[in-house]
Amino acid sequence: MNEHVHEAMDLTKNQSLVMGALTRSKGPLSAYTILDQLRDNGFRAPLQVYRALDKLVEFGMVHRLESLNAFVACSHPGCDGDNTIAFMICEKCGQVNEITDNALAKRVKQLAGDASFALKKTTIELRGICRTCQVA
Amino acid sequence: MNEHVHEAMDLTKNQSLVMGALTRSKGPLSAYTILDQLRDNGFRAPLQVYRALDKLVEFGMVHRLESLNAFVACSHPGCDGDNTIAFMICEKCGQVNEITDNALAKRVKQLAGDASFALKKTTIELRGICRTCQVA
DNA sequence: GCAATGTTGTAATAAGATAACGTCACAGCC
């Protein structure tokens, strides 16, 4: 059904519901939007969503977009190995593009290394207008 | 008194109060922390802080740290010309280091260009442990 | 059985941000 590598992990009921909502949606969702979408599935409180999201992020199946306070399903099977991911976020259509660029990641690590900074997580988010929205 | 280039602009009373709070503090502050610090100066509502912050960010004198929901005074006089700034944020001591790296900025622009993405703003935030906190 | 651990549910609340309203000061113009 879904070839996504991450899907192989076995998730709890709440986790798969949240994951399902995110994969169905083609863009990022806020925790509260997810909550609303899952009310029919028995979700009542934000915490149910946040708990599931925490785990999914930990598994590398979901990314958090800091500049949007929203979450998006990972679109690269192998991304969990590399925590240097960049996102291009279109401010018009809301679409998010996940990119892993080696040169970028390398430069970031270099900078951290130069400062003897023990890098744990990198957030790179590009805001702008995507190609298709520009012509329109 | 203060050589910082940005200080040359003339700010409104509220803007200078907020700017003052941020420059006094050696780390990032949340909007509500600023509010509390300025109660004695007549601040009563969050909006007073947010309005000032909006302007200060627009002027390039203050940066917003998306991954912290906090704000920090700009430490580079010339940063307003280049909106590709990176931050190294120590999760232990809370200190923030502002870095402008040409190679990094160039790569980001390259990626955006390759995708015909009209880049407006770039957020780069490195989370980890700074050198001094590692030895401690 | 029993402790340890982990998931779930629920309520309450904290923290972050904005909307909507009205007022005031000032510059530009007739």
Next chain:
DNA sequence: GGCTGTGACGTTATCTTATTACAACATTGC
């Protein structure tokens, strides 16, 4: 002067985002 536009300011209420605290239940290992 009188008019108008603009921008800062103040206040209240509200909205969105996230966490704390507590109790119940299931599963595993001893």
